[in-house]
Amino acid sequence: MSTAMNFSSKSFAPRPPDKGAFPLDHFGECSAFKERFMACLRRSGYESAACRQSAMAYLECRMDRQLMANEPLEKLGFKDLINEKSEEKPEKS
């Protein structure tokens, strides 16, 4: 059994989130996006990978409404979903 009193170099201390706290969505502006995401989770047996589109849509909702600092979606781990999106766009001639 290990205890916390070990001499490993890394030890756990609670760390503030990288990008700070989400402002509260007092008016439920993104509730519909949250509901879609939660419905996806329930359908998929709570598999996060299956619901990344909905997760991304929720975060986009927050960014659109100043409930989250704008961040390129690629930097939030959605690079592959963005590439898919742009591949679907028709080529401009």
Next chain:
Amino acid sequence: MEPVRDRLIRVTFNADTHASIQWSFKPQQSEIYVVPGETALAFYKAKNPTDKPIIGISTYNVVPFEAGQYFNKIQCFCFEEQRLNPQEEVDMPVFFYIDPEFAEDPKMAKVDLITLSYTFFEAKEGQKLPLPGYQ
């Protein structure tokens, strides 16, 4: 950062409130399955059932202890004061990922369950937030 698809991890969610705060606070999902290297979203929900605004502040804990170093929160609702008006109910998201290095750590080889616990306290002036862990 690339997902490590062969390490499926079950993340379960705990919600606590200190006796001093009258919010109700709970996770909106009891668990979510993630892989290291892929960002994930989860929700808690808080309600202030009283007739007075209440300001809360939360901290979190991760078990097993050794997995905590790999648990990265990109954004959440913790460590900053959050005010709920009377009867107000809000969604509280947590956006996180488990560091891919988790999959390289032999000490983590048998870890397939990580529990994230948040505790809300009432924020009072001059009160220092008690942080878990050794200080």
